[in-house]
Structure formats: C-alpha cells, structure tokens
Amino acid sequence: MNSIVSALPGKITSLFGKLDSPYLNGGQQLAVKYFSVATVLFFAQLLFGLLAAIQFVAPGFLFGWLDFSVNRMIHINAMVVWLLYGFIGSVYWFLEEESGTEIAGLKLGNIAFYVLTGAVTIVVLVFLLIQTGPGKDTTIWFINEGREYIEAPRWADFGIVAVMLVFFYNVAGTFAKGRWSGISGVLTLDLIALAGLYCAGMFYLTNITADQYWWWWVIHLWVEATWEVLVGCIMAWSLMHLIGARRKIVQTWLYIEVALMFGSGILGLGHHYFWIGTPDYWFSIGGFFSALEPIPLVAMVVHSVYDAGVHQFKSRNHPALAWIIAHTFGNFLGAGVWGFMHTLPQINLYTHGTQWSASHGHLAFFGAYATINIAFFYMAVQKWRGNVWMGGELPGNGWKWKWAMALLNVGVLGMTVALLIAGYEQSFIERAMEGSTWSAYFSAQNHPWFQQAMHWRLLFGLITIAGLVLLIWDLVTIGKGETRPALQLLEAE
Amino acid sequence: MIEPVALKDFFITFFSAALVILGGAGYAGLYAWAKLRGNPRLLLWAYACYAVLAGATFLLARATHLNGQWQILVGLMLTGYLLAPLGIWKLCVASHGN
Numbered sequence: 001m002n003s004i005v006s007a008l009p010g011k012i013t014s015l016f017g018k019l020d021s022p023y024l025n026g027g028q029q030l031a032v033k034y035f036s037v038a039t040v041l042f043f044a045q046l047l048f049g050l051l052a053a054i055q056f057v058a059p060g061f062l063f064g065w066l067d068f069s070v071n072r073m074i075h076i077n078a079m080v081v082w083l084l085y086g087f088i089g090s091v092y093w094f095l096e097e098e099s100g101t102e103i104a105g106l107k108l109g110n111i112a113f114y115v116l117t118g119a120v121t122i123v124v125l126v127f128l129l130i131q132t133g134p135g136k137d138t139t140i141w142f143i144n145e146g147r148e149y150i151e152a153p154r155w156a157d158f159g160i161v162a163v164m165l166v167f168f169y170n171v172a173g174t175f176a177k178g179r180w181s182g183i184s185g186v187l188t189l190d191l192i193a194l195a196g197l198y199c200a201g202m203f204y205l206t207n208i209t210a211d212q213y214w215w216w217w218v219i220h221l222w223v224e225a226t227w228e229v230l231v232g233c234i235m236a237w238s239l240m241h242l243i244g245a246r247r248k249i250v251q252t253w254l255y256i257e258v259a260l261m262f263g264s265g266i267l268g269l270g271h272h273y274f275w276i277g278t279p280d281y282w283f284s285i286g287g288f289f290s291a292l293e294p295i296p297l298v299a300m301v302v303h304s305v306y307d308a309g310v311h312q313f314k315s316r317n318h319p320a321l322a323w324i325i326a327h328t329f330g331n332f333l334g335a336g337v338w339g340f341m342h343t344l345p346q347i348n349l350y351t352h353g354t355q356w357s358a359s360h361g362h363l364a365f366f367g368a369y370a371t372i373n374i375a376f377f378y379m380a381v382q383k384w385r386g387n388v389w390m391g392g393e394l395p396g397n398g399w400k401w402k403w404a405m406a407l408l409n410v411g412v413l414g415m416t417v418a419l420l421i422a423g424y425e426q427s428f429i430e431r432a433m434e435g436s437t438w439s440a441y442f443s444a445q446n447h448p449w450f451q452q453a454m455h456w457r458l459l460f461g462l463i464t465i466a467g468l469v470l471l472i473w474d475l476v477t478i479g480k481g482e483t484r485p486a487l488q489l490l491e492a493e
Numbered sequence: 494m495i496e497p498v499a500l501k502d503f504f505i506t507f508f509s510a511a512l513v514i515l516g517g518a519g520y521a522g523l524y525a526w527a528k529l530r531g532n533p534r535l536l537l538w539a540y541a542c543y544a545v546l547a548g549a550t551f552l553l554a555r556a557t558h559l560n561g562q563w564q565i566l567v568g569l570m571l572t573g574y575l576l577a578p579l580g581i582w583k584l585c586v587a588s589h590g591n
C-alpha cells in the first residue's frame with residue numbers, strides 16, 4: 001500500500017509527461033497539461049449537467065445517490081474551473097513568444113499545476129462522498145463553502161490563491177525579464193484584479209445580503225469585466241498569430257475594449273442588487289450601466305466585419321478561426337442580447353432567478369468563454385503536431401471539426417431556447433399572474449410549457465455532449481500524419 | 494423608483510429589448526461594411542437598422558415605463574448606439590492604416 005502511494009506522484013507526472021512534444025517551448029508544454037485537464041473537466045461538466053437535466057424530467061432518478069444539488073454544483077463548478085484552466089493554459093502558451101524570453105520559474109509553475117489538479121480532484125471527491133449534512137464552520141473549511149459557482153471549501157481556496165500567486169509570478173516575472181507590450185501590460189493588471197476579486201468570495205458573512213453582495217463581486221466582476229478583458233488579451237494575441245493582424249491594431253482595440261468594458265461593466269454590477277436587500281439606488285445604477293454593457297460587444301461586431309473585409313479570412317488554422325468567429329457572435333448574443341433582455345429592473349422583477357437566467361447563463365458562458373478556449377485548443381494542437389497544415393482541404397474535408405462545431409452550437413442554442421420558453425412561462429405564471437407564492441411556484445413548474453421545455457433541454461443536452469465527444473476525438477486525431485507545413489503569414493510588429 | 498412592466502407588455506418588452514441590440518449590431522456592422530465597400534446603398538440599410546433600434550427603444554421605454562430620470566437612459570442608448578459605431582469605425586481605419 002505504502003509503496004503504491006509513494007509511487008503515485010511519479011506515475012502521474014509520467015502520465016502527463018506523455019503529452020510533451022518536441023515542437024513546444026516550456027510554457028507550451030505546461031499549457032498542454034492545463035488544456036488536457038480542462039477538456040476532461042469540460043466532459044465532466046456536461047455529464048453532470050445531463051444528470052441534473054434528467055432529474056428535471058424524472059425527479060426520482062439517482063435520488064439519495066447523486067442528488068440534484070450535487071450534480072448541479074459539480075456542473076457549474078467544473079465549468080468555472082475548466083474555463084480557468086483553459087485561460088491559464090492560453091497565457092502559458094504565448095508567454096515566451098510574447099515576452100521574447102524563457103519563462104521565469106517554470107519549475108514552480110509545473111509544481112503549481114500538480115498541486116491545483118490534486119486539489120480539484122480532492123474537492124470533487126469530497127463533493128461526491130459527502131452530499132448531505134449540517135453546515136458548520138468545519139464544513140466551510142473542509143467540505144463546501146456554499147457560494148454558487150465557487151463552492152470549493154476554504155482549504156482549497158487558500159491553495160487556489162497560492163497557485164494563482166505562482167502563476168502571477170510566472171507571468172509578471174517573465175515579462176519583466178523579457179519585454180513588455182500593450183497586451184502583456186493589460187494582461188498583468190487584469191490578472192491582479194481577477195485574482196484579487198476571488199478573495200471577495202472567501203469570507204462567510206452571516207447576513208445573507210452582505211454575503212451575496214460580495215459574492216457578486218466575484219461572479220459579475222469576473223464574467224462581465226475581468227474575464228472579458230482576459231479573453232480580449234488572448235484574442236488579440238490569437239489574431240496576430242492566426243491571420244497576421246498587426247500588433248498596433250489589436251492593441252488599440254484592446255485598450256478601447258478595456259475602457260468600454262470596465263466603464264459599463266463595473267457599475268453594471270448593480271443589476272444583481274435589485275432584490276437582495278441592497279438600497280434602492282441600485283435600481284438606477286444597475287439599470288443604467290448594464291444597459292450600456294452591450295456597446296463594447298457591438299463594437300466587436302464592427303471590428304470583425306472590418307477584419308473580414310481586410311483579411312478575407314485567410315488563416316493558418318481554420319477550426320481555430322471558426323471558433324473565434326463563434327466567440328464574437330456568442331459573446332454578442334449570449335451576453336449582449338440575452339443579457340439586455342432581462343437587465344432592466346422593471347422586467348427583472350419577474351424574470352429574476354427563473355430559467356430565464358439559466359437560458360442567458362448557458363448561452364453567455366458557452367458563447368463567450370467555452371468557444372475561445374476551444375479555439376485555443378486547436379491552435380495548441382497544431383503546433384503540438386509540429387506546426388502542420390490546418391487550412392482548408394483537410395482529410396475528409398475536416399468533417400469532424402465541422403460536425404463537432406455544428407453539434408455543440410446547435411445543442412447549446414437549442415437548450416437556450418428551451419430554457420427561454422420555460423423562463424418566460426415562469427415569469428408569467430409564477431411571478432406576474434400568481435404573485436410569487438409557493439403554490440404559484442408549483443403551478444409554473446407543472447405547466448406543460450415548462451415540462452416540455454425540460455424534455456427539449458435534455459434532448460439538446462444530448463446533442464451538445466455528442467458534439468463534445470466528437471470534438472475530443474477530433475482534437476486527438478487532427479493533423480496526425482499531416483505532412484504539409486502550416487500556412488506562413490507575415491507577422492508584422 | 495421603478496414601475497414594473499404590465500403583464501400584457503411582457504412579450505413586447507423582451508422583443509423590443511432584443512431588437513435594440515440587434516438593431517445596434519446591424520447598424521454598426523452595415524455601416525462598417527458600407528464604408529469598406531464604398532457602397533451608399535448599404536449605408537441606407539444601416540440607417541434602416543438604426544431606425545429599428547430607435548423604434549424598439551421607444552417601445553421598450555413605453556413598456557418598461559422609463560419616465561423621469563430613466564429618460565436619461567433612453568437618451569444615452571439612442572446617442573450611444575448612434576455614435577459608438579462611427580467612433581469605432583474611425584478607430585478601425587486609423588489603427589489599420591500604416
């Protein structure tokens with residue numbers, strides 16, 4: 001037994017070592033490790049989402065074994081974690097190229113990866129093993145902190161913060177050693193904000209209003225401010241790399257995006273302070289600023305039209321570029337359109353916390369963040385294979401990536417529409433007509449529109465996971481045996 | 494402070510809200526496209542999109558009772574979506590130039 005345990009770390013590192021490729025630099029080898037765990041967690045996310053979706057149509061399913069609360073929790077926490085893994089991996093990926101030097105403290109970065117992955121594994125196992133029981137100080141520390149999306153217990157929080165410090169040291173240290181750029185400057189400042197905000201979600205307060213107040217700092221100021229800027233940096237670098245966009249252009253864009261995003265998104269936070277016991281002035285602040293949040297997303301549409309016109313989409317990696325386009329539209333639709341539809345307090349009064357929010361949540365998280373990570377996976381696998389051809393004329397006409405993309409997008413859009421119908425019905429019947437009573441809740445839940453929507457969601461969920469299986473298959477096979485080199489683009493500074 | 498939407502106006506609220514943003518994107522995208530192609534016909538379509546946006550904003554404002562200080566928001570949305578694409582376009586050209 002003892003010898004098995006002591007041999008385990010070696011086994012695990014040699015397993016991940018199999019992912020190494022002679023074509024990659026140190027940061028990129030580490031990035032591939034992050035990407036592979038991200039993919040596994042993406043799959044876990046959908047698996048547990050499916051279990052939760054089945055429980056909506058068959059409530060007794062797995063009851064007492066794997067409760068809805070647990071499935072839902074793993075579904076959304078796995079989502080946050082895999083997206084972060086993807087982002088961290090993407091930053092490690094371009095760190096050396098962007099700074100023009102070798103990564104600072106790579107060894108520490110590698111250790112941090114194993115620590116983080118070990119912690120994530122333990123947290124999930126504990127979620128599964130201890131599903132019910134009283135909430136106490138000890139459970140906050142060791143089992144579950146109870147804040148939606150970031151439910152890891154506090155011991156893991158400290159681990160996460162420590163790992164983030166190492167990551168930050170890798171990033172800032174490397175740029176300081178090499179050279180700074182507009183992208184790296186914005187990135188470094190954004191990472192400080194992103195990691196700092198996480199701390200706002202680590203303190204339990206007995207007053208639920210105060211607790212939620214700070215919790216939203218993490219959730220909202222992540223997805224509507226710091227994450228948007230982070231993907232802006234990743235996008236800027238990707239566009240230079242993929243279509244040979246000029247640095248000056250993408251950086252100017254990045255600055256505008258940061259200004260517009262922070263200008264509207266920070267106070268847009270108020271759209272979560274309508275009904276949680278915070279003062280009335282949040283109605284105006286939240287309504288005003290969040291109504292302006294779609295403007296930067298509209299600006300990105302202009303930019304993509306411009307770039308399409310200028311570059312005619314000549315790219316060195318078709319699947320990656322297709323997913324980047326999906327990101328632009330997904331961000332615009334999921335966050336911009338779906339977000340705006342329920343952001344004014346005059347209507348949010350009815351839609352708040354219904355499937356409406358879930359409809360928006362699915363489209364926005366997938367459209368804005370899953371897509372750009374998938375794009376990066378394709379860029380990574382291209383270089384991992386030896387910088388091979390990934391333009392048009394792939395074997396089989398690239399059917400795998402095309403079908404994976406179609407299934408994933410159709411699946412998520414289908415779920416989004418189903419949830420929209422359910423949410424509309426809930427706000428109408430439960431909230432507006434029957435006045436938010438307990439019995440009103442049940443009449444809405446039992447309404448045929450709601451019931452049918454839950455079946456449709458399950459069906460489209462199956463389509464989504466089929467798309468993911470195909471995507472994974474494609475990622476592990478694309479470029480295998482390819483002998484043509486990648487298209488060369490002029491990367492002007 | 495706020496006057497909630499009436500039951501009968503639910504649909505129009507969601508619908509007009511979506512049209513505001515879609516109209517904004519249509520206007521911005523077509524404006525850029527028209528300038529890129531030097532095609533004034535497309536510019537007309539761009540303004541048509543803006544007209545949709547303006548009409549939708551009006552409907553939304555009525556359905557959600559955007560009176561009093563909320564009128565500022567209506568003004569901000571109308572001018573913000575009108576001017577942002579022009580500014581963005583200028584920056585596009587400037588930043589893509591040599």
Ligand code: HEM
Binds near residue numbers: 271
């Ligand atoms: C990519 C960016 C975005 C993501 C990933 C995102 C995601 C989410 C998620 C998951 C929720 C549900 C939170 C919960 O569990 O209660 C939510 C709520 C909300 N979002 Fe977004 N969102 C984004 C952008 C936006 C934008 C730009 C707007 C407004 C224009 C917006 C408006 C809202 C509103 C009003 C709520 C509260 C819904 C309620 O009252 O239940 N979101 N968002």
Ligand code: HEM
Binds near residue numbers: 358359362457
């Ligand atoms: C196989 C596909 C999927 C299925 C079956 C599924 C199912 C579910 C279910 C049943 C819930 C709980 C809803 C509730 O409490 O009423 C949920 C919540 C959520 N899911 Fe999914 N999901 C899937 C894919 C995704 C994807 C791809 C994303 C984003 C990348 C995502 C993001 C979310 C979010 C943010 C929530 C919380 C929403 C809220 O509370 O407002 N899901 N999902």
Ligand SMILES: [Fe+2]
Binds near residue numbers: 224268269272
């Ligand atoms: Fe928000």
